[in-house]
Amino acid sequence: MKIEGWEKISGYTYKGYSIVNPIHNANEDTYYATILNLNQSHKPKWDMILKTTNGSDIITFRIEDSLTKHLLATSGLTKENIHTLQKFRVEYELLIDDILETAILSKVVKNVNGGTTGIINQVQNAGTPVTYSIAPQSSNVGLPKSGSLSHQSIQSQLIQQLKELQEQMDKINSK
Numbered sequence: 001m002k003i004e005g006w007e008k009i010s011g012y013t014y015k016g017y018s019i020v021n022p023i024h025n026a027n028e029d030t031y032y033a034t035i036l037n038l039n040q041s042h043k044p045k046w047d048m049i050l051k052t053t054n055g056s057d058i059i060t061f062r063i064e065d066s067l068t069k070h071l072l073a074t075s076g077l078t079k080e081n082i083h084t085l086q087k088f089r090v091e092y093e094l095l096i097d098d099i100l101e102t103a104i105l106s107k108v109v110k111n112v113n114g115g116t117t118g119i120i121n122q123v124q125n126a127g128t129p130v131t132y133s134i135a136p137q138s139s140n141v142g143l144p145k146s147g148s149l150s151h152q153s154i155q156s157q158l159i160q161q162l163k164e165l166q167e168q169m170d171k172i173n174s175k
Contacts, residue, residue: 001052001059002028005085009033014093015100019048035063046072048092050082063095073098105173 003024012019016039024031035046045066052059059077064070073095082088 001079003031003050003082003088006031008085009088012089012092013038014089014096015039017046017096019092034066050077061091061095063099073102 006022006024009019009022010033016037018036018038019033020036022031022033029052031050033048035048037044037046047062047064047066047069049062049064050059051062057078059079059082061075061077061082062071063073065072075091075095077091080087081091
């Protein structure tokens, strides 16, 4: 696999993610580049790798975190998908969009169900029980004094509703 003009991708920027230092190995079956996140002041780096699989037409396109080597996105391509630099750029933009979409969904799930800071945990740990009365206790309207709602029951209803919303979000995300 030979990608004509690979060196020319330096400077491609999409949504603040810029490709720099494009190189390849001597056999030209593996291509590398660094992606800088220009949206943050400390410019975190990602590694971009395109590699053929034992002489086949399948090319693995990967983006991973430079520090943790955590895979952020991957795609299987053919040489036709990256025949021109314009086609490569389209594939690059699709992977960046996948990474950003995954990060947004992850943040939503973390905010709803995220350990000690998630909405569900905040509702579960909110204060001491308080009794709310449906009717004034001093009047003799005929309502029983046991007709009060506790903070605990409201809390459990909210938790159940949040769990149902989380399940609905999971179903939507799995499609």
